[in-house]
Amino acid sequence: MIKAGIIGATGYAGEELVRILLQHREAEIIWYGSRSYIEQKYADVYRNFFQVVEESCLDDNMDELCKQVDVIFTATPQGYLAGMINEQILSNAKVIDLSADFRIKDVKVYEEWYKINHKSPQYIYEAVYGLCEINREQIRGARLIANPGCYTTCSILTLYPLVKEGIIDENSIIVDAKSGTTGAGRGAKVNNLFCEVNENIKAYGVLTHRHTPEIEEQLSYACSGNIKMIFTPHLVPMNRGILVTAYADLKKEASYEEVRAAYDKYYEKEKFVRVLEKDVYPETRYVQGSNYVDVNFKLDMRTHRVVAMGALDNVVKGAAGQAVQNMNLIFGLPEDEGLTQLPMCF
Amino acid sequence: MIKAGIIGATGYAGEELVRILLQHREAEIIWYGSRSYIEQKYADVYRNFFQVVEESCLDDNMDELCKQVDVIFTATPQGYLAGMINEQILSNAKVIDLSADFRIKDVKVYEEWYKINHKSPQYIYEAVYGLCEINREQIRGARLIANPGCYTTCSILTLYPLVKEGIIDENSIIVDAKSGTTGAGRGAKVNNLFCEVNENIKAYGVLTHRHTPEIEEQLSYACSGNIKMIFTPHLVPMNRGILVTAYADLKKEASYEEVRAAYDKYYEKEKFVRVLEKDVYPETRYVQGSNYVDVNFKLDMRTHRVVAMGALDNVVKGAAGQAVQNMNLIFGLPEDEGLTQLPMCF
Amino acid sequence: MIKAGIIGATGYAGEELVRILLQHREAEIIWYGSRSYIEQKYADVYRNFFQVVEESCLDDNMDELCKQVDVIFTATPQGYLAGMINEQILSNAKVIDLSADFRIKDVKVYEEWYKINHKSPQYIYEAVYGLCEINREQIRGARLIANPGCYTTCSILTLYPLVKEGIIDENSIIVDAKSGTTGAGRGAKVNNLFCEVNENIKAYGVLTHRHTPEIEEQLSYACSGNIKMIFTPHLVPMNRGILVTAYADLKKEASYEEVRAAYDKYYEKEKFVRVLEKDVYPETRYVQGSNYVDVNFKLDMRTHRVVAMGALDNVVKGAAGQAVQNMNLIFGLPEDEGLTQLPMCF
């Protein structure tokens, strides 16, 4: 039985980690860490777990925590883990970080987009970018996982075959993304109040969103290039889900079958990536509550472009689900253990 | 492995039956019956099941179906099962009916409230009212289960201890209920369009809703009385969930502890009924996607009344989940098999 | 031209005051008071007013404000106005208070339910309870208006004819109310975040909500009684609107026509109270954005009770709209000036 600790268990991603791990047959949670709710019963914060979770919240003392567990999930603000991580922690427990601290290899890029000094750059190269479908082998041996961002997971998996196979001009990529409001976190801000989000759609972080360099870096690896792209996130009045609509110029004419073959090449054997049938497009409801990513594409011969689309649940495959998938890989468990819950489409 | 067939698999309750049974370790679905989608792939109707369900929809031929399965779930319009049921079907397969056809023992009451002639009154007395927490023993031996209505399940479980223990005046009951829109079904009606339901709340079926006599009958059994009550359902702009707020006069002064003891007497050992802590009230989100019913009450010494509240997921404990709970009881399986999915609170 | 000042202009009721007064032909706003946004442009807080309102927010200095305006609207937290009001203010400007400070005549009741010491009890008796349809004549001459609460306005107008005409037992009243989330205000609280409110319904303030004694007091005047009742508010995932479903025992048998006549007696000439046709029930969408209150009732001969229902827009007739209606009465303007905007039903 894998012993797991969670730092940031009372945020939305933390709650999903709890929900998933409680249904995992090979793991148990022994530390519900929370800065705001110390000593309060966890089930008083998330009452869906009434009579299910009896534990109270503990603090975020990683030095103590690492002695008691096999794996630590950090669902914490940017900069937190970089300020805490050390050799002792890493030698005691695997660390799966849901923040961005170790996602970006170029520390200057990190500091520029996040406006934070990185306090532990020495661990950046050790950290494995935990996008399971792409980096499966490196993940198996890792001590420190940089769990990908929600928009990033969706954007990369949507575009990966097109970039990797050289189908699109990698400098022409535009990603227009739409997210449910759990993506904004559980902080008490006026902007996230019900009456400010409901009956509205808006773009935010236009040309400045921090997931931009993360997507660029990972897609650049795929094509050995140096991608610059536009990424525009939008806030949608719903709880869960990300939909990515991506646009790019075709390098040359391509048939549906050729492009489809590229998607199949990478995803045919992937349980969690579903390439939809022709002319069927992803909808967030069909992945809701699950670890699936649904992707598809359409070619436009009028403009010589491709429209590629992807949908996932931002708190599952975009956060907690992928974190557990990473844990399964590290510990040699079936990759889908704890992640077999089917989507709830309404 | 229990072989299950579903008639009405493409409605909302049908979809939930599929979702739950696919995660059930002792059952498999071999018949996805649907009148509107015959020969279409089930996963084309509910694309959350893409790559999960390969079968296409079959018709609703119960005579053929009953030879192939151990249990038939009918998630069908009122009157359908009463028009089809016969000895051959019942001798071949157990039938769990999610419609109202066999819920009400007095056929005149049924015909008056439903405006339908009952075509098989001879099976009404055999049918067991499948409210598992109340009628567990009778369910085990049944061939035909009348699976309770969604509002009914919530209303009865909220009020049962108060009525059974004689705490309230049974003629003073008022049930004010609020339901998500899956309760209105998947029929294409203007009234259920997004823009007609969103940003609105309304009462409907005022003093005429068909769940009224069902609640009255079951609560009357509990007190050996002849209850008449007011039941007012409301439509809420959300997908899932029923909240019942019930009011009744106290027969005599009672302390919190006395009333709490009544609730504990019936529910302490029930996995799926959670009596909340003092001053914590049910919210539909905390049971969403699960088979739980959360209940609680508050005494008002100013008016000598009690306010009792209950919340459940109308398509799970209010329909498909309870149907599977009934199946588990009939076939001697652990009562919670397939029903251990935790609530998704957002 | 009436000069108006608003204290609390950046809350939801304040924004509605602005929206309505900007469309009022006889009033102009010269003071946008806000504690949190002083010196910020009002249109930066509510960008619907971009290029419409050029002014910046001012502070809440009522002593200064009262010299510049004819009328002050206070859309402020409980206790604020009671702490500020004085003879100088009242001799300079009319005051229309959207808080509860002067609504309840018995200061002990106020202090018990609001847990605040009342700092200006000497003005309580002067204050006129500004429910225009009931207290029109007193309002015309008033210096200080206690603008009714949102739930209160809806509950009283729904029940008034029944109580006034002695049709119902006044000790049997139960009010089950449902409100959109603007009713919870614009404060940055976790409970009011989009993902906490969306896809959920819950009761709150069970048996303790502060509008209870206000409804009781006003209805008691109507019947010269001493009403105690149950009031249960619920939070609905929508922005605007209150629906009241009220229950009471009939004192004696009554026909539809008799009860209808009671409603017509009080409301037939009222522009803003619409008694719906038989068997048509109020829905919040049909009053959205307007000053209307829609009411109706249904008699239940099975239980000898009446179900009465009412719907209004909580930030218009339940707050800002009624405040402007009061202003119109005080200043001798047509009662509907600025309030003729039709409901937006989607």
Added chain:
Amino acid sequence: MIKAGIIGATGYAGEELVRILLQHREAEIIWYGSRSYIEQKYADVYRNFFQVVEESCLDDNMDELCKQVDVIFTATPQGYLAGMINEQILSNAKVIDLSADFRIKDVKVYEEWYKINHKSPQYIYEAVYGLCEINREQIRGARLIANPGCYTTCSILTLYPLVKEGIIDENSIIVDAKSGTTGAGRGAKVNNLFCEVNENIKAYGVLTHRHTPEIEEQLSYACSGNIKMIFTPHLVPMNRGILVTAYADLKKEASYEEVRAAYDKYYEKEKFVRVLEKDVYPETRYVQGSNYVDVNFKLDMRTHRVVAMGALDNVVKGAAGQAVQNMNLIFGLPEDEGLTQLPMCF
């Protein structure tokens, strides 16, 4: 007083025509035409108009209608008006068509995208494309107005200055649009049921949406070019509003001030088009219920592109509001008569 008739008064755009015209001081509705609700009271279909509209629905007999009115609004399915229009109608009344029948000058393009034979091509050239801010002068003298589509109005007004001033490469345009669900109409279809739309976002009509050639044609006029572009609409779980996020390559480096000057050149004097302040982006809630279009842009020096954004209310400026604006222009009234209602931001 202008006498107005509406064909299709019971659809969502029809309801908005009614709401706006009822608040118009120079127009009165004398014909509420509806195919589905003939002889039913209009206020029974849209109960927000209870006690406001007494009329019942009439049929869609344009030959009769044209004799009674000065202007006919057709809010009808594609092909309807083209099948009915004739010289007699046009000589009796002005016609403002909210369908697409006369929007596209090339009848082959119309027939290809709409899959309909055009029955009155002889009127296509006479029809004026009623985008008031662009074609104001031609509108004044028109008999037949092709009122622009909702997505089209938003897309064109967002991009017009960039195209007209040659700032962007007109062959690089990508429009990613998001619409509220009123855009899908009031037809009773499963896809538009509350539980199918709520908690979901999806693209639809990918590369095939009929507004594509309309945007292309109008923007081509602006640059004397032959634009082909990608247009992707998405369905958002809200009632009203369209947000357009448009992307294009800059022809050459440009400063914020230069591009801003282009926007100001066309919109500074336009009441209904608001160019937002730098770094403030459109949100649909800030135009809700009003005739405003909010636009803005941001330059990306990393990719040499511009992101341009626009928001409007699809049933007001995107349909009924613009139709009334056209009527005002034709009849020489102040352009904003009946359209001064301020946005409701919640």
